[in-house]
């Protein structure tokens with residue numbers, strides 16, 4: 001009997017050991033495959049594509065293989081290969097190698113297939129199309145803060161946006177893509193799981209939010225994960241590369257400004273000067289500027305006021321049409337002092353704030369998950385804000401006349417505004433802000449109806 005028990009215990013132990021061993025082998029293999037794969041641009045979108053991915057530290061090298069896309073699956077012998085730059089990085093969830101490649105010398109308006117990996121561990125083949133370089137109509141998608149509960153709720157906005165606009169040329173993120181930019185667990189791991197295959201097919205462009213910095217309150221120390229996860233242009237001012245930069249996509253210029261540095265006078269002056277140079281030299285049709293902090297602090301629990309009057313003046317001087325921002329966790333759109341630009345504050349994730357109804361706001365929204373679908377033609381911008389469930393929440397056009405004058409036209413079909421404060425409004429805000437909300441809302445609505 002004792003012998004039987006001993007044998008059974010030994011056998012069970014052996015099976016358990018095998019189980020653990022099997023699991024760990026599986027885990028080890030799993031992370032040798034490329035993950036967190038995303039494409040973007042470091043150089044011209046009509047002739048290049050940057051690719052980033054992560055593997056376990058066992059994969060010291062990485063490669064991208066690519067070829068002009070063909071319908072036949074028998075193309076593997078003809079692919080070109082480029083070795084990645086690989087950096088090892090210890091993080092909260094282990095030691096990883098981050099790989100990046102900028103694929104050069106591509107043909108404009110051409111679909112390519114690519115995969116990334118090494119040895120026995122490769123991603124699936126995915127496709128991207130280079131920009132045409134022509135001034136033709138196209139769309140791109142914009143997302144305000146995703147930030148919290150990324151998989152649980154943030155993901156649905158990104159999925160719905162690419163499902164309703166599958167021909168979008170890129171996905172623009174206005175910062176706070178995650179809540180803790182220095183952490184993978186619950187942050188970058190969720191963001192890239194959310195993006196999945198979409199981030200392999202739609203180029204991502206992003207501007208850093210305060211939460212991508214290690215000290216979110218002050219915008220200090222951009223997390224190393226920013227540079228490891230993405231390959232953006234190095235054309236920003238010295239010391240600000242990949243955070244402040246521009247991308248010329250066909251006839252538009254997209255400018256990312258890391259104004260999380262606005263409290264540092266030297267950085268602020270450098271970014272301001274650089275922005276003016278980029279605006280002055282631009283000869284294309286439209287400029288879109290994105291920075292995380294909104295021009296006006298519109299969240300009800302923040303001190304109201306214009307954050308960067310110097311940038312406001314610059315935007316007005318150069319007649320910039322739209323500034324895309326976030327950070328406030330609500331929706332607000334309007335012009336200040338009746339002038340361009342149109343400031344947009346939006347949010348794609350679930351964390352929401354109550355609003356303070358600034359004078360400049362022409363359309364507001366709270367307790368909504370939203371994204372922007374922006375159509376650009378040489379003489380017109382057609383801007384649509386959609387809810388995650390597909391309703392049009394805001395819509396306008398900016399038409400450029402022959403003399404270059406901008407004409408703003410709001411859609412006549414907009415429904416009532418959703419102004420419900422978040423469900424925990426009463427607990428999160430001081431009593432005075434709660435007590436005055438109803439009156440402020442009514443004042444805002446009656447002013448609009450005059």
Ligand SMILES: [Fe+2]
Pocket residue numbers: 176209210211292326327328
């Ligand atoms: Fe923020």
